[in-house]
Amino acid sequence: MEKRQALVQIKDLRQYFDIGSGKTVHSLNGINLDIYAGEALGIVGESGCGKSTLGKEILKINQPTNGEILYDGKWVAGADYRKHRLTHKERKEYCKKVQVVFQDPYSSLNPRHTAGKAIMRGLKEHRICLGKEKERTAELFRMVGLPEEMMNRYPHEFSGGQRQRICIARALAIEPELLICDEPISALDVSIQSQIINLLCRLKEELGLTMMFISHDLSVVRYMCDRVAVMYLGSIVEIADSEEIYTNPRHFYTKALLSAVMCADPDIERV
Numbered sequence: 001m002e003k004r005q006a007l008v009q010i011k012d013l014r015q016y017f018d019i020g021s022g023k024t025v026h027s028l029n030g031i032n033l034d035i036y037a038g039e040a041l042g043i044v045g046e047s048g049c050g051k052s053t054l055g056k057e058i059l060k061i062n063q064p065t066n067g068e069i070l071y072d073g074k075w076v077a078g079a080d081y082r083k084h085r086l087t088h089k090e091r092k093e094y095c096k097k098v099q100v101v102f103q104d105p106y107s108s109l110n111p112r113h114t115a116g117k118a119i120m121r122g123l124k125e126h127r128i129c130l131g132k133e134k135e136r137t138a139e140l141f142r143m144v145g146l147p148e149e150m151m152n153r154y155p156h157e158f159s160g161g162q163r164q165r166i167c168i169a170r171a172l173a174i175e176p177e178l179l180i181c182d183e184p185i186s187a188l189d190v191s192i193q194s195q196i197i198n199l200l201c202r203l204k205e206e207l208g209l210t211m212m213f214i215s216h217d218l219s220v221v222r223y224m225c226d227r228v229a230v231m232y233l234g235s236i237v238e239i240a241d242s243e244e245i246y247t248n249p250r251h252f253y254t255k256a257l258l259s260a261v262m263c264a265d266p267d268i269e270r271v
């Protein structure tokens with residue numbers, strides 16, 4: 001069978017942070033990972049194992065210490081950035097293809113901008129629906145389950161769940177191919193977490209999105225994702241289809257994660 005090319009190819013990615021006094025944090029220790037078009041890939045692992053750092057590498061927020069990231073077969077990020085330098089246009093095109101929804105919807109929104117403006121800015125920046133930004137914003141509001149009349153409200157006038165819906169609409173406004181969701185429900189009230197999960201599942205299907213879903217909530221990942229990568233101390237220790245991971249975990253850390261909550265071994269030196 002012909003091997004399909006991944007949408008995102010991550011090759012030997014390392015991220016070391018110099019934190020002063022001669023100390024270095026090894027956040028990513030040689031990640032090799034493929035993300036396929038149309039799939040929902042879960043990234044799980046306990047706090048501090050490098051999940052968000054991995055997302056930030058794909059978003060080009062961090063500059064990797066080693067390794068590279070290819071998107072659609074083309075270099076987009078890596079340690080060797082001098083050799084591959086992206087033009088402004090290429091960088092902008094890439095940023096359009098990959099969008100993010102962060103954990104805290106409140107700090108993700110500018111308190112001085114109405115929800116409508118937050119979305120219209122992105123449309124204007126990327127010249128999407130030129131001249132019809134307002135109509136498109138209203139459509140995006142409806143798409144995420146908010147009445148369009150709410151466009152003129154400010155972030156503090158929304159509930160946490162509604163704010164996260166605005167952040168999702170803002171990300172989708174740019175018409176991304178890959179949506180990185182970094183703990184999108186962990187700051188929300190338990191009662192509305194499932195609403196946001198259902199919304200993300202529906203939008204993924206409707207829009208044919210590829211999704212990277214970062215979470216420490218294993219049940220949510222099982223529900224949402226086709227495949228799951230388990231991270232431990234900056235490395236991926238196991239990756240498999242969701243059901244396989246949950247019914248037949250192979251790595252000791254995956255088993256531990258599933259059976260209970262386990263602390264990282266304090267004897268393993270990270271710093």
Ligand SMILES: Nc1ncnc2c1ncn2[C@@H]1O[C@H](COP(=O)(O)OP(=O)(O)OP(=O)(O)O)[C@@H](O)[C@H]1O
Nearest residue numbers: 017019025027046047048049050051052053054216
């Ligand atoms: N810019 C930075 N400078 C220094 N250290 C950093 C930086 N970013 C991340 N780290 C460190 O890298 C490690 C991994 O952090 P990361 O945020 O990726 O973990 P995580 O798995 O997403 O955790 P959580 O689930 O709590 O969000 C942590 O030890 C963190 O302190």
